Amino acid sequence: MQRNHVTVALTGAAGNIGYAMLPRLASGEVFGPDTTVELRLLEITPALGALEGVAMEMNDCAFPLLTKMVLTDDVEEAFDGINWGLFVGAKPRGKGMLRGDLILGNGPIFTGQGKALNKAADDVRVIVVGNPANTNALIAMSNSDVPNDRFAALTRLDQNRAMSQLAAKAGVAVSEVTNVAIFGNHSKTMYPDAENALIGGKPVYDVIDDHDWLRGDFISTVQGRGKAVIDARGKSSAMSAASAALDHVMSVERPTPAGQHFAAAVLSDGSYGISEGIIYSFPVTSDDNGNLEIVQGLTISDFGREKMKATEAELLEEKQVVSDAGLL
Ligand code: NAD
Ligand code: LMR
Numbered sequence: 001m002q003r004n005h006v007t008v009a010l011t012g013a014a015g016n017i018g019y020a021m022l023p024r025l026a027s028g029e030v031f032g033p034d035t036t037v038e039l040r041l042l043e044i045t046p047a048l049g050a051l052e053g054v055a056m057e058m059n060d061c062a063f064p065l066l067t068k069m070v071l072t073d074d075v076e077e078a079f080d081g082i083n084w085g086l087f088v089g090a091k092p093r094g095k096g097m098l099r100g101d102l103i104l105g106n107g108p109i110f111t112g113q114g115k116a117l118n119k120a121a122d123d124v125r126v127i128v129v130g131n132p133a134n135t136n137a138l139i140a141m142s143n144s145d146v147p148n149d150r151f152a153a154l155t156r157l158d159q160n161r162a163m164s165q166l167a168a169k170a171g172v173a174v175s176e177v178t179n180v181a182i183f184g185n186h187s188k189t190m191y192p193d194a195e196n197a198l199i200g201g202k203p204v205y206d207v208i209d210d211h212d213w214l215r216g217d218f219i220s221t222v223q224g225r226g227k228a229v230i231d232a233r234g235k236s237s238a239m240s241a242a243s244a245a246l247d248h249v250m251s252v253e254r255p256t257p258a259g260q261h262f263a264a265a266v267l268s269d270g271s272y273g274i275s276e277g278i279i280y281s282f283p284v285t286s287d288d289n290g291n292l293e294i295v296q297g298l299t300i301s302d303f304g305r306e307k308m309k310a311t312e313a314e315l316l317e318e319k320q321v322v323s324d325a326g327l328l
Pocket of ligand 2: 092093131157186226227229230236237241
């Protein structure tokens with residue numbers, strides 16, 4: 001998508017992920033070297049002081065493409081006329097917690113933000129990063145008049161993690177790995193699918209002989225990577241999450257290379273027999289206008305089908321919880 005100017009709202013802009021995203025958003029890397037960028041930085045009131053400091057640093061980077069920054073705790077001001085909403089602002093989990101434990105704490109954030117999106121530009125796209133990301137995206141979508149197909153939740157980090165694991169196991173560069181699908185929830189039930197993935201254009205199962213690893217440790221490592229980072233770092237992933245969120249934006253903004261796909265959690269339309277009405281990660285492509293389409297026709301084994309149904313069941317449960325809480 002070629003444009004001269006883009007207006008981007010980043011929620012939670014003074015947080016860890018925000019700090020890692022901001023310089024890259026303004027550098028020209030994401031929207032191209034000819035597109036100027038206005039940033040709307042949304043924070044809760046107590047974090048506005050810290051946000052000022054982040055903005056000072058952004059100014060001190062002297063990015064030629066950055067035309068304006070608006071620092072605010074007013075969601076309507078933040079979302080007025082935006083082309084992209086990067087919904088990061090939410091509490092992260094701590095050690096010993098599941099992402100789903102955040103649901104009733106973070107979920108309400110996305111009702112008001114969904115409503116405020118009605119002030120966005122007609123072409124607005126949203127990526128939800130704050131956890132539990134799939135169900136938070138469902139809440140934002142349900143509370144907004146913006147068309148449903150503009151909302152996605154981030155599973156690109158899981159795709160990137162899976163690509164990195166496969167590349168290391170095969171002893172190849174990560175650029176050799178394509179077509180890794182992530183099915184379902186950004187949680188420990190997600191299903192990273194190696195059965196349709198390629199290494200150097202060949203099926204992963206032909207390149208990696210250790211099929212027990214592909215069906216075992218590969219999957220559990222990707223499913224548990226967020227927890228492993230928290231256990232090691234004491235804080236949840238931020239640099240890799242920011243990078244994946246920007247990968248998502250770039251993949252939506254540009255047409256997907258023929259024959260390839262990327263992972264994003266979008267509203268299920270019943271593809272692959274998954275229930276409609278939940279935000280479920282599928283392999284998707286983008287056209288030249290940022291429209292996402294779920295890739296059809298991947299071969300799913302009985303093994304894969306079982307895993308896809310397990311993560312679907314978890315998302316249906318999460319939907320019930322937020323529905324009972326009146327958030328939809
Ligand atoms: P953080 O605590 O460092 O930053 C979050 C920021 O959001 C804080 O500055 C906070 O003040 C702000 N915030 C809270 N409520 C807000 C609201 N209503 N409006 C605007 N801002 C608000 O956390 P972080 O490490 O940046 O992580 C943010 C979220 O992203 C967490 O929920 C985390 O679990 C999630 N996450 C998701 C993925 C993914 O792949 N989907 C990966 C990593 C982290
Ligand atoms: C991740 O996958 O790193 C994030 O969702 C943070 C977390 O809580 O694991």
